[in-house]
Amino acid sequence: MTRKVAVVGVGVSKFGNRTDVSLPELAWEAVKEAFDDARLGPEDVQGFVVGNMGGWSSEALPAVVVGEYCGLVPKSGIRVEAACATGSAAVRTAYHMIASGEADIVMAIGVEKMNESPTPTVVEFIGRAGNYFWEFENFGLTFPGYYALYATAYMQRYGATEEDLCKVAVKNHYYGSLNPKAQFQRAITVEECLNSRYIAWPLKLYDSSPITDGAAAVILASEEAARKITDTPVWIKAIGYANGTANLSKRPDFVGLEAAQVAAKMAYKKAGIDPENPVKHFDVAEVHDCFTIAEIMAYEDLGFAKRGEGYKLIREGQTYIGGVIPVNLDGGLKAKGHPIGATGVSMVAELTKQLRQQAERGRQATIKNGMALAHNVGGTGHYAFVTILGLSP
Amino acid sequence: MEHESVPLYWRNIPAYYRLVARRCKRCGEVYFPPVLKCPRCGSNELEDVELPQEGELVEFTVLRSVPTDFLKQKPVILGLVKLGPAKVLGQIVDAAPEKLKEGQRVEVAFRRVVVDGKYGLVMYGYKFRPRP
Numbered sequence: 442m443t444r445k446v447a448v449v450g451v452g453v454s455k456f457g458n459r460t461d462v463s464l465p466e467l468a469w470e471a472v473k474e475a476f477d478d479a480r481l482g483p484e485d486v487q488g489f490v491v492g493n494m495g496g497w498s499s500e501a502l503p504a505v506v507v508g509e510y511c512g513l514v515p516k517s518g519i520r521v522e523a524a525c526a527t528g529s530a531a532v533r534t535a536y537h538m539i540a541s542g543e544a545d546i547v548m549a550i551g552v553e554k555m556n557e558s559p560t561p562t563v564v565e566f567i568g569r570a571g572n573y574f575w576e577f578e579n580f581g582l583t584f585p586g587y588y589a590l591y592a593t594a595y596m597q598r599y600g601a602t603e604e605d606l607c608k609v610a611v612k613n614h615y616y617g618s619l620n621p622k623a624q625f626q627r628a629i630t631v632e633e634c635l636n637s638r639y640i641a642w643p644l645k646l647y648d649s650s651p652i653t654d655g656a657a658a659v660i661l662a663s664e665e666a667a668r669k670i671t672d673t674p675v676w677i678k679a680i681g682y683a684n685g686t687a688n689l690s691k692r693p694d695f696v697g698l699e700a701a702q703v704a705a706k707m708a709y710k711k712a713g714i715d716p717e718n719p720v721k722h723f724d725v726a727e728v729h730d731c732f733t734i735a736e737i738m739a740y741e742d743l744g745f746a747k748r749g750e751g752y753k754l755i756r757e758g759q760t761y762i763g764g765v766i767p768v769n770l771d772g773g774l775k776a777k778g779h780p781i782g783a784t785g786v787s788m789v790a791e792l793t794k795q796l797r798q799q800a801e802r803g804r805q806a807t808i809k810n811g812m813a814l815a816h817n818v819g820g821t822g823h824y825a826f827v828t829i830l831g832l833s834p
Numbered sequence: 835m836e837h838e839s840v841p842l843y844w845r846n847i848p849a850y851y852r853l854v855a856r857r858c859k860r861c862g863e864v865y866f867p868p869v870l871k872c873p874r875c876g877s878n879e880l881e882d883v884e885l886p887q888e889g890e891l892v893e894f895t896v897l898r899s900v901p902t903d904f905l906k907q908k909p910v911i912l913g914l915v916k917l918g919p920a921k922v923l924g925q926i927v928d929a930a931p932e933k934l935k936e937g938q939r940v941e942v943a944f945r946r947v948v949v950d951g952k953y954g955l956v957m958y959g960y961k962f963r964p965r966p
Contacts, residue, residue, distance in 0.1 A: 561901070561902050564901065565901040575867045580912060580925050582897075585899065590912075641898065642931065688867070689923055695914075
């Protein structure tokens with residue numbers, strides 16, 4: 442019998458080009474905010490998990506330097522990796538530590554400093570996130586290239602256009618403009634997006650999430666501990682997870698991510714969500730929009746729209762506040778930024794704020810069902826995590 | 835970024851030069867890249883099977899932003915090609931991006947992949963080009 446787990450404190454650093462701070466200093470910005478939010482200190486935490494992809498940044502042992510700087514040592518901390526879903530892997534690991542009865546209060550910290558390397562190096566490094574030898578070394582396939590293959594297949598099969606893709610970017614930039622922590626705080630137009638240069642046809646610069654430095658932290662607690670810490674715990678009702686093949690050549694089709702579909706199914710089953718009509722349960726969702734096509738596929742993989750109809754949700758504005766399901770009200774990866782290891786943790790932090798109705802003016806969803814969903818993908822569906830949060834346990 | 839070449843012994847993998855896949859003798863599944871054990875049925879009994887030299891372009895993309903080793907080849911066209919029983923990812927060469935179409939016939943071409951400037955190593959491998 443596993444125990445119930447709640448989020449009792451959240452913190453997010455300013456996202457962007459953060460060459461002004463070191464990796465542990467950046468982590469501390471989020472950790473400090475999470476401690477203040479929960480009115481706890483480092484002495485209250487029994488263990489911690491650090492999500493950090495690394496490679497582009499110089500620290501080889503991020504859990505050690507971050508743990509020490511944040512005053513968590515000698516408590517045990519480890520680093521976990523699940524590509525762009527690394528943050529969700531950190532949350533999941535912390536969740537299991539509490540659910541199993543091993544610990545009562547655990548912190549999940551996501552931190553990434555991508556700007557420590559020049560852009561071509563970062564592009565190259567992310568390009569390796571698949572089957573290195575068979576899909577990178579020989580050909581020079583880049584990460585936008587992976588998603589571009591999905592975009593061409595999707596557009597060809599269902600009739601979505603480059604304009605539809607740009608509408609995702611426009612929405613996420615709009616909400617990013619209302620989020621003081623976002624990397625891009627400027628709204629854009631469909632024309633600006635359509636006129637931006639191609640990175641990997643048909644994906645353009647404005648279809649793509651940026652290279653970002655940032656950190657996020659969440660404090661998780663057992664039911665007994667959570668009740669003592671806060672009057673407004675946000676419960677982790679379920680986490681679904683799955684992996685996919687490293688080889689794109691082994692994918693059956695290019696219009697959805699199987700790992701995300703499996704993860705959603707698992708999470709819906711655990712949380713008692715109707716998989717035929719999940720939107721009726723949720724007030725708000727965070728989905729993995731590393732590229733605009735990824736957000737549209739997420740609508741379908743999560744069952745928000747039928748296969749082949751996801752682009753209609755954005756075309757009709759149904760994922761804005763007031764639509765059937767508001768998505769990425771913090772700007773998403775697209776505008777808030779995508780510091781790989783921090784992204785999944787920041788999704789949980791954002792949804793906790795949304796459920797507590799503490800988001801900034803103009804980007805607070807209407808909370809009536811008291812449930813929210815985070816969808817975090819690593820690679821091109823190499824990893825997937827779907828986390829469901831709720832106001833009742 | 836400086837080219838961090840994989841160990842040279844990787845270059846001795848035959849499938850890097852000839853498109854040799856592996857077929858499971860028990861369940862018949864074909865794998866490229868080749869495997870030593872069938873991930874589907876677990877059998878260790880597999881045999882080499884040469885893929886056809888001609889196939890169909892399933893999907894493609896045109897990379898305008900490429901890794902440093904590929905700057906001279908810009909723009910790079912990357913395609914997923916159905917070669918008989920297997921799908922293979924590779925560069926499409928000798929083609930104008932605007933004239934390419936999904937479903938088009940392509941054939942295997944043996945081409946230079948990367949030149950390692952530091953050590954002067956020239957590496958070759960398979961690519962694809964449109965059928966005339």
